[in-house]
Amino acid sequence: MNGAIPVTQELDCQGLSCPLPIIKTKRAIDALAPGEVLKMVATDPGSVNDMAAWVKKTGHEMVGSEDADGVFAFFIRKVG
């Protein structure tokens, strides 16, 4: 379960559609220190693939994800 992941900051992107979840995630991650974890919550179904692509490109680590009835949570650890 992902409940064990310590979250530094939560970002609510529910109801927002592309590209806002990605843009807000980038802003939030920039404000964190390396090693800290951002929990981003979104309802946009496209955000599942978008976030996977985003971590691949930016090099941050997706340490967990949840999918509960169309509400998606992504746990991203800032790398370096």
Place this chain on the structure above:
Amino acid sequence: MSGTTDKDIDALVEARVEARVQAQLDQRLGPLVDERVAQALARQEANAPGGQLDRIALIASKGSLDMAYPPLILATTAVAMGMEAAIFFTFYGLDIINKRKYGHLKVASLANPAMPVPVPNFIGALPGMTLAATAMMKNWMGRVKLQSVPEFIEMAREMDVTLIGCQMTMDVMGTKKDDLVDGVTVGGAATFLEYAGKSKITLFI
């Protein structure tokens, strides 16, 4: 030394010298050139790995409401993914950065069979139909909370997307620099081509 004249000796010396020089060139010049070329290539690699920078160059040439979004979404998402982005606004795309127009972009159903209006396409020629089609699209956008074009432009500026207005279009359409949003640079095709020449991704919209 019979039969050997000075001329013969000169010719012999010349041939020997030439042979020596040629041998030296082959021995030293070849590797030297290889080394210098390798260094130059390494410098170029360091400046632009793989030859291309991590940036996207976009041309926005359409001014209808639906076509304003792709360049804006691509540019802002690219920046969110750590890339640089520039949009070159030309022809009707210039309306997207025109303060007097960008809040009122329209989309027509006429000649646009992709638009799902419940009437034959030519009905789109009637007065008011473009307004109706625009209202319809705005309604869809509102439902998913898509930001307006002015809001998107503001976001693009905050994210340091380079916005370039086409000088030629401004001349053709009589648009003044004051009409454009703040932070826009003005340039021509060469400006865009220089930027795009080093970009990994270039798109014409």
